[in-house]
Amino acid sequence: MKMRLLFLFFISFSLNCNSQIEHNHLINEWYIYKIEMQDGSKPFLLKDIHSSKHYSIIIDKTDYYLVNDQQLIETRKDPVFKTKYNLIGNKLITSPESYLTIEKLNKDSLILSQNIKGFESKDLQRYYYVRKVLAIEEEIKKNEKxxxxxxxxxxxxxxxxxxxxxxxxxxxxxxxxxxxxxxxxxxxxxxxxxxxxxxxxxxxxxxxxxxxxxxxxxxxxxxxxxxxxxxxxxxxxxxxxxxxxxxxxxxxxxxxxxxxxxxFTLHFLTDFDPTYEEVKKSTALFTKALQEYKKNNYTKAIEFFDLSYQINPKNLDAYYNSADINFALGEKNRACKIWHYLKLEGQKFAENQYELNCN
Structure with a gap:
């Protein structure tokens, strides 16, 4: 069992001009068109990346901006989020505990992947960007007549x-x-x-x-x-x-x-970021579940893990821990029900567990 708390991760960067990366390509306005987890999973409970809280980026020589996709249509005035960034080799250093790896960078496209100490590939995101001007030109071309x-x-x-x-x-x-x-x-x-x-x-x-x-x-x-x-x-x-x-x-x-x-979407998008109160309550229950697990009180641990993800539905590890304990206790149906739900939500690890244990 590992304790991994869900939290909102806003990327912060700073720049080093001696880098081997062609950082001039990085300095641009980038439109996000795809997000996936590093293990190939879909971002959990994310139906459409172009809902109002998923952001494209603008990078200049000293600053980094997170901007709503709608703001990219017009001249930007008030960026949603702005910070300094630091570029070392192919890594955008965010903190002593985290950084972004530049997996691909040329004048037209950019791929960034998260790296956070203690997190697994199923918990880390990969971001796909195209230059904003190209995305707009493509849309105009589709509709020019x-x-x-x-x-x-x-x-x-x-x-x-x-x-x-x-x-x-x-x-x-x-x-x-x-x-x-x-x-x-x-x-x-x-x-x-x-x-x-x-x-x-x-x-x-x-x-x-x-x-x-x-x-x-x-x-x-x-x-x-x-x-x-x-x-x-x-x-x-x-x-x-x-x-x-x-x-x-x-x-x-x-x-x-x-x-x-x-x-711009017919999907009913209500995937709120968890509030501070929800995260705090869910985390407290997650911690209680871990404590009960260490005391071999497995039924109680399951109860707390279940309550944890019910309060914060994005607490992915609470689902996995509940499924693992249920399966170990011989409650195969309960474990398979959780894995099947996660599988339908595009989680590769859950898909593997379901195929291995439930068919």
Whole structure:
């Protein structure tokens, strides 16, 4: 058993010009088009890398920026994240415990892979980038003879208001809302006619019981002033796929509610980064599970591992540890159920375990 805590990993770099790497190629604006784990797995519970929290990068001679993919469409003003970086050989040093390896670098493409002390290949990511200008040129080429553009994160209008809202209330200090908020979701297409200056919305998947709430949420999209069309002004009609989730959860300690809207995809993307409270609670349960395991209290260890990933669904090691102990105790069906779930989520190690032990 190993203790590996999930945490948000924002990459920080600094530059050394004496490096053997052709660092002039590195200094560019890079568009991310693929993420995978180093063992070939898909990033856990990540349905679409171009949701609003997955970032492309801009690198110049002294600074590194994480930017939302939509921000790459226009001139950047306020980068999401900025830091110094350090380039030594083919390694971008992030800290004494971590660095990024440049696996491929030329004037058009870049591949970076994570290295963090104590982490296994299934926990480390590999990032694939192409030069932003090439990604845009490719999208323009695909649509050069079309009046209607099916917008993507690399070629589409920019929506100015923030599209994700999350409220988290600690019920030890505050009281819950008087009325529980409804949970509903819907998706469809925003149809914008630039010539006529009209906006229409065609719903695809939705619950008719929430049509009033849906219409209220959609009001923001009908305002022309909320959009910037500078990058797509040569098209007559813009078709934008989108998804919207309005959520509410309540447990004994925390009340959470808000909205998640994602442009350029029909997927219902609610894969939040775990909150500090969720990570803290999940980690405490993970630690209790390890303690019970060391005391040979295996049933209790399973209970705590299961609670750990229920509170933080991205705690991948909690799933694996629960499956391993269940299998060792002869609870093959329980172990195989977990491995099968992880297999369906694209986890190679779980796929191997399932094929070896469950068929």
């Amino acid at each position: 079309k009046d209607t553009l099916r917008a993507t994160s690399i070629l589409g209008p920019r929506f100015r208001p923030f599209l994700i809202r999350r409220m988290l209330k600690d019920l030890t200090n505050t009281k819950p809302l008087k009325e529980k908020l409804p949970n509903f979701k819907f998706n469809g297409y925003i149809l914008i006619n630039l010539k006529r200056e009209t906006i229409d919305i065609k719903l695809n998947e939705y619950d008719k019981n929430f049509i009033n709430e849906i219409n209220l949420k959609n009001q923001q999209f009908y305002k022309f002033s909320n959009w910037n069309f500078s990058s797509v002004s040569n098209f007559e009609v813009i078709k934008i796929p989108f998804s919207f989730v309005s959520y509410y959860t309540l447990d004994t300690e925390i009340e959470t509610y808000g909205d998640v809207c994602n442009l």
